[in-house]
Amino acid sequence: MQIALVSLSSCLGCQAVFLGMEEYLYAIIGENRISFAPFIMDNREVAPVDLALVEGTVRHAGHFMRAREVREKAERVVALGTCACFGGVQGLADRFAEDTMLRRRFGDAAWEGAPAGVKRLLPLDSFIKVDYFLPGCPPTQDLLRKFLEAALAGAQPQREETTVCAECRVVSPGIPQPGPRRTTEAPPERGKCLMEAGYACMGPLTRDGCGALCPTLMGLPCRGCRGPSDRALLDPHVDMREETVRRLARATDSKAGEVESAVNDPVHAFYMFCLAEPALRRRRPEGSSPFVQRLGER
Numbered sequence: 001m002q003i004a005l006v007s008l009s010s011c012l013g014c015q016a017v018f019l020g021m022e023e024y025l026y027a028i029i030g031e032n033r034i035s036f037a038p039f040i041m042d043n044r045e046v047a048p049v050d051l052a053l054v055e056g057t058v059r060h061a062g063h064f065m066r067a068r069e070v071r072e073k074a075e076r077v078v079a080l081g082t083c084a085c086f087g088g089v090q091g092l093a094d095r096f097a098e099d100t101m102l103r104r105r106f107g108d109a110a111w112e113g114a115p116a117g118v119k120r121l122l123p124l125d126s127f128i129k130v131d132y133f134l135p136g137c138p139p140t141q142d143l144l145r146k147f148l149e150a151a152l153a154g155a156q157p158q159r160e161e162t163t164v165c166a167e168c169r170v171v172s173p174g175i176p177q178p179g180p181r182r183t184t185e186a187p188p189e190r191g192k193c194l195m196e197a198g199y200a201c202m203g204p205l206t207r208d209g210c211g212a213l214c215p216t217l218m219g220l221p222c223r224g225c226r227g228p229s230d231r232a233l234l235d236p237h238v239d240m241r242e243e244t245v246r247r248l249a250r251a252t253d254s255k256a257g258e259v260e261s262a263v264n265d266p267v268h269a270f271y272m273f274c275l276a277e278p279a280l281r282r283r284r285p286e287g288s289s290p291f292v293q294r295l296g297e298r
């Protein structure tokens with residue numbers, strides 16, 4: 001099979017995972033051919049390929065042209081990583097107007113000749129048809145390897161359908177707990193459920209697949225880097241913020257308002273990797289901009 005590795009606006013982290021797979025990567029190269037990968041090869045145009053792995057977001061007109069070219073040349077397109085699937089951390093930039101964002105990043109530099117920007121960040125499938133989604137920031141090697149084994153064999157890669165909680169191996173600390181609190185204020189106790197211990201853990205609303213890396217192995221709350229679970233994404237009655245606040249209030253025997261005021265940056269706390277996801281934006285009749293403002297524009 002011919003494979004393309006494409007980066008739009010990205011940190012290259014997802015590609016780095018692919019290139020870091022060592023023995024498995026050699027096995028892939030042995031039977032397949034990477035025919036487009038500007039990160040490691042001197043390429044300009046995408047050649048016709050069977051599988052294109054596309055990381056990052058469409059941030060300006062050049063990315064859009066590249067995405068369209070990939071769709072024309074590739075049999076199957078994979079949105080690789082949470083940026084491509086849900087907008088990822090890049091969606092947080094939507095809290096600023098484009099002018100403000102550019103000024104904050106580049107100062108008062110002259111803009112003549114710069115590619116036209118995209119007013120609002122959107123996931124890859126808002127621009128082109130996507131055949132498979134592999135979220136994660138970045139996806140773990142294990143997830144990527146399993147995905148590629150299926151995709152390169154022509155099979156339908158398996159999709160995870162439960163949440164991080166389903167994979168998490170912690171026990172209840174017993175409720176109520178003091179809080180809500182932040183990990184910088186009081187280090188969490190390893191092996192205990194972070195949410196029940198009063199920390200905002202996005203595990204109940206985040207898709208599984210990472211092995212609950214943060215809560216189980218590091219004793220830290222899940223920040224949602226695998227993106228919203230199917231329930232969070234598809235059930236119009238689920239509001240990630242309200243549900244997390246409700247859970248925290250129950251765990252700490254607090255009122256919802258007390259939890260709300262204790263969370264000083266709700267966007268980061270509840271929507272760090274999915275603020276750009278249209279399925280969540282559409283859920284609000286007032287539209288996306290007031291939604292972001294309601295969450296606390298900065």
Ligand code: SF4
Pocket residue numbers: 010011012013014015055056080081082083084088089136137138
């Ligand atoms: S998903 Fe994460 S690792 Fe991948 S490009 Fe986006 S920010 Fe980088």
Ligand code: SF4
Pocket residue numbers: 164165168169170192193194195196201202203204212215221222
């Ligand atoms: S620590 Fe987080 S991910 Fe683990 S069970 Fe508790 S809420 Fe779920």
Ligand code: SF4
Pocket residue numbers: 164206210211212213214215221222223224225226227
């Ligand atoms: S536990 Fe959450 S934040 Fe950590 S790797 Fe898994 S999905 Fe990402």
